Amino acid sequence: MGVTKGPLEELIEKAGGCAVIDGGFATQLEALGADINDPLWSALCLISNPHLIKKVHMQYLEAGADVLITSSYQATIPGFLSKGLSIEEAEKLLQKSVKLAIEARDNFWTHLQKNPKDGYNRALVAASIGSYGAYLADGSEYSGGYGPDIELDKLKDFHRRRLQVLASAEPDLLAFEAIPNKLEAQAIVELLNEEKVNIPSWICFSSVDGKHTPSGHSFKECLEILNCCERVPAIGVNCTSPHFIDKLIHELRKFTKKAIVVYPNSGEIWDGRAKKWMPSECFGDGNFEALALKWRESGANLIGGCCRTTPNTIQAITKALKSKR
Numbered sequence: 001m002g003v004t005k006g007p008l009e010e011l012i013e014k015a016g017g018c019a020v021i022d023g024g025f026a027t028q029l030e031a032l033g034a035d036i037n038d039p040l041w042s043a044l045c046l047i048s049n050p051h052l053i054k055k056v057h058m059q060y061l062e063a064g065a066d067v068l069i070t071s072s073y074q075a076t077i078p079g080f081l082s083k084g085l086s087i088e089e090a091e092k093l094l095q096k097s098v099k100l101a102i103e104a105r106d107n108f109w110t111h112l113q114k115n116p117k118d119g120y121n122r123a124l125v126a127a128s129i130g131s132y133g134a135y136l137a138d139g140s141e142y143s144g145g146y147g148p149d150i151e152l153d154k155l156k157d158f159h160r161r162r163l164q165v166l167a168s169a170e171p172d173l174l175a176f177e178a179i180p181n182k183l184e185a186q187a188i189v190e191l192l193n194e195e196k197v198n199i200p201s202w203i204c205f206s207s208v209d210g211k212h213t214p215s216g217h218s219f220k221e222c223l224e225i226l227n228c229c230e231r232v233p234a235i236g237v238n239c240t241s242p243h244f245i246d247k248l249i250h251e252l253r254k255f256t257k258k259a260i261v262v263y264p265n266s267g268e269i270w271d272g273r274a275k276k277w278m279p280s281e282c283f284g285d286g287n288f289e290a291l292a293l294k295w296r297e298s299g300a301n302l303i304g305g306c307c308r309t310t311p312n313t314i315q316a317i318t319k320a321l322k323s324k325r
């Protein structure tokens with residue numbers, strides 16, 4: 001971003017060094033009654049239940065989120081085409097994911113202007129861009145094994161049009177989520193440069209061992225690719241067990257000066273075949289309150305929650321970070 005401060009840096013500064021991201025989006029849709037057992041997963045609600053999407057955004061704003069992540073994680077043009085929609089309809093749905101979050105943010109902010117309350121910032125809207133593994137809908141965002149046929153150019157082709165369409169809806173940020181391997185990180189950086197995308201991005205990896213990406217690459221190798229890209233002011237980890245987060249923050253900080261983003265899941269493990277969360281060492285909202293303080297201390301600049309976390313989790317993080325500066 002050169003010398004000019006972007007919206008993300010401004011937010012982090014305003015938040016005293018560490019801002020709050022929202023929590024599990026699909027998780028909260030399900031809690032409100034949505035059935036998302038579908039190849040489109042949470043993006044199914046863009047077709048069937050946009051009001052619920054807006055409600056989830058509102059709940060996270062009320063919980064104190066400074067950044068809202070849109071409903072587009074598993075929204076893809078081929079995914080919508082397979083539901084019988086046209087390309088035009090598919091592209092409109094991608095834009096709608098951004099529009100719904102912007103509307104929620106603007107409504108909430110207007111309300112706050114009239115009824116001021118401490119601890120809230122005007123939230124940023126980050127357009128979610130799930131990995132190729134998310135689109136495959138087989139849990140491979142946690143394995144990173146896309147097979148020998150998936151080369152750099154194929155990943156760039158997969159991401160290109162959705163990226164253009166989401167960027168055209170003018171979100172504040174782009175959030176690449178659950179990237180499980182180095183090749184996809186390389187594809188994203190090349191694409192951002194080729195398309196001259198001027199909306200700042202964060203790129204977040206998944207990890208299942210707390211030391212590497214699921215494909216086995218070191219974070220050092222991945223960050224070498226990302227560090228030189230000014231279009232990416234923040235990097236981090238999402239949908240990974242809270243258990244690993246503190247060590248990962250230290251590991252990332254060794255290799256980058258960029259802002260560090262962490263939004264772990266609850267510690268439960270996704271069974272990609274059964275399409276179910278399997279119980280594991282699970283972290284509750286009370287744990288998140290203490291952990292958020294520790295993660296900030298360790299150098300995280302954006303903290304939130306991913307799958308199986310809820311507005312209560314974000315409220316706990318908000319309470320910790322916004323009352324103890």
Ligand SMILES: C[S+](C)CC[C@H](N)C(=O)O
Binds near residue numbers: 039074139178239272
């Ligand atoms: C972050 S995972 C739980 C999302 C769902 C997965 N891509 C699937 O469709 O099975």
Ligand SMILES: N[C@@H](CCS)C(=O)O
Binds near residue numbers: 023026069073177239
């Ligand atoms: N933004 C997505 C990420 C899934 S890993 C969600 O919270 O549902």
Ligand SMILES: [Zn+2]
Binds near residue numbers: 238265306
């Ligand atoms: Zn997740």
